Amino acid sequence: MSDAAFYASLPRTRGAAAALLLDDAGRILLVKPTYKDGWFLPGGVIEAGESPLAACVRECEEELGFVPRLDGLVCVDWGPPRDGVDAVNIFVFAGSITAEQVKGIRLPPEELSDHVLVTPDRVPDLAPPHIARRMGPALRGITDGRALYLEDGYEPALG
Template sequence: MPDLAYYASLPRARGAAAALLLDDLGRVLLVKPTYKEGWFLPGGVIEADESPLSACVRECEEELGFVPRLDGLVCVDWGSPRDGIDSVNVFVFAGTVTGAEVEAIRLPPDELSDHVLVAPEKIPELAAPHIARRMEPSLRALAEGRAVYLEDGREQPFGAAT
C-alpha cells in the first residue's frame, strides 16, 4: 500500500502547454492576452490530472475555436523559480494551421485581444522574453524532426561532461 503522507509531502510541479503552429509560409501563430503584455503561443496552464497534450488541445480549442493538427512534442522548457513564482515545465507541441483556420479564429474577448501570423525572426520583437527565448531552439528542433530540452530557454547539451 502506498504511503499517502509521503506522496503528499513531495513537491508539486507546475506545468503549461503551448502550440507552435505554423502556416504554409512558415509563419508562427501568436495570440495577444488581455491580461498581460506581449504576444504568446496559444496555450496555458495544465490543470490537475490533465496531461500536457490534453491541456494544449483544450487551450487551443478555448482560445482559437478549433483544435489544430498537432504533429508532436518539440520542446520541454524548465523555467526556474523567479519573482516569487515556482518553477514551471512548459511543453511545446508543434502543428500546422491553414489559412481557412486562421480566418475562422474566434478569440475569447475576456482573454485574448488579437492574433497574428509572424515570421520567426520577428518573434523577439513581439513576444515576451521568456516566450521568445524558446522559439529558435523549438523551430530548429522541429526542422530537425526531434524534440529539444531547455532550462530557462537554454538548450542543454547531452553527452557532454558537466
C-alpha cells in the same frame, strides 16, 4: 509515514502546454493576452490529472475556437521561478494552421485581445524574452524531427 502522506509532502511542479502553429509560409501564430504584456503561443496551464497533450488541445479549443493539427512534441522547457511564480515545465507541441483556420479564429475576449502571424525573426520584437528564446530551438526541433530539452529557452550542455 504512509504512502499518501509521503506523496502529499513532495514538492509540486506547475506545468503548461503550448502550440507552435506554423502556416504555409512558415509564420508563427501568436496571441495577445488581456492580463499580461507581450505575445505568446496559444496554450496554458495543465490542469490536475490532465496530460500535457490534452492541455494543449483543450487550450487551443478554448483560445482559438478549434483544434489544429498537432504533429508532436518539439521541446520541453524548464522555466525557473520568475516574478513571484514557481518554476514550470512547458511542453511545446508543433502543428500547422491553414489560412481558413486563421480566418475562423474566435478569441475569448476576457482572455485574449488579438492574434497575429509573424515570421520567426519578428518573435523577439513581440514576445517576452523567455518566450522568444524558446522559438529558435523549438523550430529546430521541428526541422530535426526530434524534441529538445531546454532550460529557460536555452539548451544546456549535456555530458
